[in-house]
Amino acid sequence: MHPRAILGMAGERAAEVELERGGYRILARNVRTRAGEIDLVCRDRDGYVFVEVKTRRAGSFVAAAEAVDRRKLERLARLGAGWLALRGERGARWRVLVAALTVGEDGTRVELLEVGP
Numbered sequence: 001m002h003p004r005a006i007l008g009m010a011g012e013r014a015a016e017v018e019l020e021r022g023g024y025r026i027l028a029r030n031v032r033t034r035a036g037e038i039d040l041v042c043r044d045r046d047g048y049v050f051v052e053v054k055t056r057r058a059g060s061f062v063a064a065a066e067a068v069d070r071r072k073l074e075r076l077a078r079l080g081a082g083w084l085a086l087r088g089e090r091g092a093r094w095r096v097l098v099a100a101l102t103v104g105e106d107g108t109r110v111e112l113l114e115v116g117p
Contacts, residue, residue: 007103011055012039015099018110024049031083038079040099047093050080058104065100065113073098073115 016026019042027048028041040051052072054064076096084092096115101108 007055007057008053011099011101011103011108012053014055014101014108014110015051015053016040018099018112019051022112031079033079033082035082036075036079038076038083041080041083042097047095048080048084048089049095049097050076050083051097051099052076053099053101055101055103058102063100064102065098065111068098068100 012029016029019040020026022044024042024044026040026042029039031038031041038050039053042049042051052068054067056062056064056067073096080094080096081090084090084094098111098113098115100111100113102111
């Protein structure tokens, strides 16, 4: 397996742990469609949460949070709305979250960033 794939999988697992610690329930992982992928689908007391996980090594040229641009967030929102529609929950409350992970010599830092409307 490629080292980047290993880093990404480890990042997704660390994000799951942090989300569960914060009261989120993981409903689905790596939801794939023809239009793209949702890394994690969660739920908390406020509704559904569609999570984009980005993992970077400390010192990377682009920080994890900066690696998720507006276009990616808009696509994730469309994918999330489609996921809900397929389940007959078009009217459900939902939001998008970025889990930005930075892996360094002193461990992994996880930032959960709410994305505005």
